[in-house]
Amino acid sequence: MASRSDTKTRILDAAEKLFAERGFSETSLRLITSKAEVNLASVNYHFGSKKELIRAVLARYLDRFMPEASDELMLIKASGDPSLNDIFSSLVKPLLELNKFKVDGTSTFLQLLGRGYIESQGHLRWFITTHYGEHLNKFVKAVAESAPHIPPAEMFWRLHFTLGTVVFTMASADALTEIAQADFNEHYDIEAVIRKVIPYLAAGVAVPVSTQ
Amino acid sequence: MASRSDTKTRILDAAEKLFAERGFSETSLRLITSKAEVNLASVNYHFGSKKELIRAVLARYLDRFMPEASDELMLIKASGDPSLNDIFSSLVKPLLELNKFKVDGTSTFLQLLGRGYIESQGHLRWFITTHYGEHLNKFVKAVAESAPHIPPAEMFWRLHFTLGTVVFTMASADALTEIAQADFNEHYDIEAVIRKVIPYLAAGVAVPVSTQ
DNA sequence: GTCTATATTACGATAGAC
DNA sequence: GTCTATCGTAATATAGAC
Numbered sequence: 001m002a003s004r005s006d007t008k009t010r011i012l013d014a015a016e017k018l019f020a021e022r023g024f025s026e027t028s029l030r031l032i033t034s035k036a037e038v039n040l041a042s043v044n045y046h047f048g049s050k051k052e053l054i055r056a057v058l059a060r061y062l063d064r065f066m067p068e069a070s071d072e073l074m075l076i077k078a079s080g081d082p083s084l085n086d087i088f089s090s091l092v093k094p095l096l097e098l099n100k101f102k103v104d105g106t107s108t109f110l111q112l113l114g115r116g117y118i119e120s121q122g123h124l125r126w127f128i129t130t131h132y133g134e135h136l137n138k139f140v141k142a143v144a145e146s147a148p149h150i151p152p153a154e155m156f157w158r159l160h161f162t163l164g165t166v167v168f169t170m171a172s173a174d175a176l177t178e179i180a181q182a183d184f185n186e187h188y189d190i191e192a193v194i195r196k197v198i199p200y201l202a203a204g205v206a207v208p209v210s211t212q
Numbered sequence: 213m214a215s216r217s218d219t220k221t222r223i224l225d226a227a228e229k230l231f232a233e234r235g236f237s238e239t240s241l242r243l244i245t246s247k248a249e250v251n252l253a254s255v256n257y258h259f260g261s262k263k264e265l266i267r268a269v270l271a272r273y274l275d276r277f278m279p280e281a282s283d284e285l286m287l288i289k290a291s292g293d294p295s296l297n298d299i300f301s302s303l304v305k306p307l308l309e310l311n312k313f314k315v316d317g318t319s320t321f322l323q324l325l326g327r328g329y330i331e332s333q334g335h336l337r338w339f340i341t342t343h344y345g346e347h348l349n350k351f352v353k354a355v356a357e358s359a360p361h362i363p364p365a366e367m368f369w370r371l372h373f374t375l376g377t378v379v380f381t382m383a384s385a386d387a388l389t390e391i392a393q394a395d396f397n398e399h400y401d402i403e404a405v406i407r408k409v410i411p412y413l414a415a416g417v418a419v420p421v422s423t424q
Numbered sequence: 425g426t427c428t429a430t431a432t433t434a435c436g437a438t439a440g441a442c
Numbered sequence: 443g444t445c446t447a448t449c450g451t452a453a454t455a456t457a458g459a460c
Contacts (some may be wrong), residue, residue, distance in 0.1 A: 007425075023331065025237055028453060039426060044455060046425090118330055118383075119235065153396035157405075160388055161412050164380025165373045171330050175337070176335050176372055184365040193369070200416035207415035219443075240435065251444055258436060340446090 008046045010036040012047075013102075016057045020111040021174070024054055024119055050131040055127055058116060061109040062128070064101060066135040068094040073142055084146050092194055107173055107190040114171030117163075147206050158205045165204075169197060222248040225314075228269045232323040236331050237264055267339055270328060270388040274340070276313060279345040280306040285354055294357050296414040299351075304406055311402070318402050319382050324393045326379030359418045370417045377416075381409055 005013070014036035018027040029050055033040045072090040076082045083100070090107040098105035116124035129136065144155055177188045186199070188196075217225070226248035231241040241262055245252045261263040284302040288294045289324065294302070310317035328336035342385070356367055382405075389400045400408070 021411075022239075025235075029455090030453075039428090039454075040454095041428085042426070050454070114330075118326075118380075153392065153398055156392060156395065157388070157408055158412055160384065161377045161381055161409055164384075165377045165416075168326070168330070168376025168380050169373055172372070172376070175334070176369070180365065180368060184368065186365055196366070196369050197373055199419050199422050200370055203419035204377075204412035204416040207411050209410050251446090252436095253438075253446085254444070260426090262436065315428080 007038050007042050009034075011043055011046060011053070012060060015053055015110065016102075016108055019054065019057060019115065020108045023115050026159075029053075031158055032176070033034060036096055051123070054116075054124070058124065058127070059131075060113055061098065061105070061112065062086050062132055064125065065098060065109065066096055066132045070135045070138060071080055073138060077142060082142070082146055085198060087142050087146055088177060088198045092198075095194060104190075106194075107170070110166070110170035110190070112174060114167040117167045118131075118171060143205065150206070150209065154209055155205075156203050157175065162205060165201060169193065219248075219250050220252050222250055223255055223258060223265070224269055224272060227265055228272075228314075228320055228324065231266065231269060231327065232320045235327050241265075263335065266328075266332075266336070268340070270324055270336065271343070273310065273317070273324065274344055277306050277310060277321065278344045280309060282347045282350055285350060288353060294354070294358060296355065296418050297410060299354050299358060300410045300413055304403070304410075307406065308403055318406075319385055322379055322382035326383055329375070329379070355417065362418070363422065366421055367417075374413045374417060377413060378409060381405065 004010075011032060015027070015032045018032055019034065029043050030040060032053075033043060043050070043053060047056055072094055073087070076086050076090050095106050095110070098109050102108065116128070119146055140159060143159065144150075144152070147155070150158065173190065173193060177193070180186060180188055216222075219424060223244060227239070227244045230244055230247065233287065241255050242252060244265075244363065255262070255265060259268055281303055284306055285299070288298050288302050307318050307321070310321050327342065352367075352371065355371065356362070359367070362370065382402075385402060385405055387403065393399055
């Protein structure tokens with residue numbers, strides 16, 4: 001029989017699930033500790049505050065994802081000039097790897113990321129860019145090199161369009177898959193959604209700049 | 213000297229600004245009534261509850277936007293088979309018209325729409341689709357007709373990707389235009405951003421479905 | 425480290441005088 | 443319609459016993 005995990009882990013596990021489903025501000029410490037079957041006061045003992053718990057939840061995923069995404073990027077760059085599709089697709093394996101870490105790890109991570117960008121008034125954005133900016137820069141540079149016909153200013157806008165697509169889609173992923181299942185009787189898991197969005201993103205980023 | 217607007221309008225005006233900036237659950241009735249300089253109890257007198265206030269805020273924009281968007285769509289369909297670019301472009305005028313209704317009306321509306329889709333657990337989505345479903349269906353149908361090579365289920369996903377792109381971009385438009393100006397010495401207003409995003413959207417929506 | 429108990433603050437909502 | 447006052451609830455956080 002598996003031994004009960006320690007309190008800190010139990011809190012992180014319960015929190016990430018609830019944060020992803022309901023958002024940060026809609027999830028109370030009472031709900032988290034109740035689901036985790038730990039005492040309410042233990043959150044403040046182990047993490048200090050709710051804000052720091054949120055960061056810890058995100059960091060647990062980012063520390064796994066970011067280095068592996070960087071490795072994959074290096075790998076495909078080593079084997080020639082990757083296309084935009086190749087670059088975006090290089091993220092799929094690191095993303096799906098998160099499912100080995102936790103059940104529904106991939107969608108949990110992407111939903112947390114989306115919520116972090118949309119919900120927080122900057123403190124999560126700051127946390128991500130200062131702690132993982134190096135990885136992000138490498139990715140942006142690779143995209144720019146694979147679409148040299150797009151001027152830097154235009155690429156700036158398009159990468160933010162792309163960020164918006166991903167963030168919104170992932171934050172709404174549960175609702176969208178439910179609707180899609182009801183309306184089209186087709187089942188989509190998170191991998192299907194990821195693979196669906198990549199061609200969309202690549203096409204938008206690479207479309208020739210209008211001369212009109 | 214301009215007469216003070218009535219309480220109901222003052223509440224709506226204050227609420228829409230705060231909701232767009234901070235989100236619905238992060239905006240308390242106390243904050244709204246304080247900014248609106250009206251009594252706290254007046255919200256419940258005029259709207260019944262916070263939830264109904266949220267719907268009223270959205271309805272004020274949707275009631276202006278939706279009929280005009282439908283009209284514009286009919287107009288371009290009457291003059292031939294419109295391209296995807298034409299269809300998306302037909303939204304520009306109705307969107308910019310909102311700036312005549314209120315300062316920053318366009319971006320406020322799009323931000324509210326995004327928050328409504330992400331933050332609420334379905335009641336806003338339900339409200340929008342049941343009250344404005346007829347308009348939405350016409351738009352979706354026009355898009356589908358102009359890209360007949362995309363199956364309906366695929367189109368469902370791509371239109372939601374598109375919604376995400378627009379909503380996120382508009383929510384960050386202020387910050388993005390500032391950065392763009394500093395980094396690339398180019399000035400963009402809301403119309404410029406909208407016109408920039410349209411080719412990106414059209415390319416993503418129309419990209420051939422991968423057969424891989 | 426974990427617990428009980430509680431401090432403190434804020435929320436949405438409403439009763440009732442005017 | 444508008445106000446004051448307040449109810450009932452729930453939030454984060456902490457003090458202090460064990």
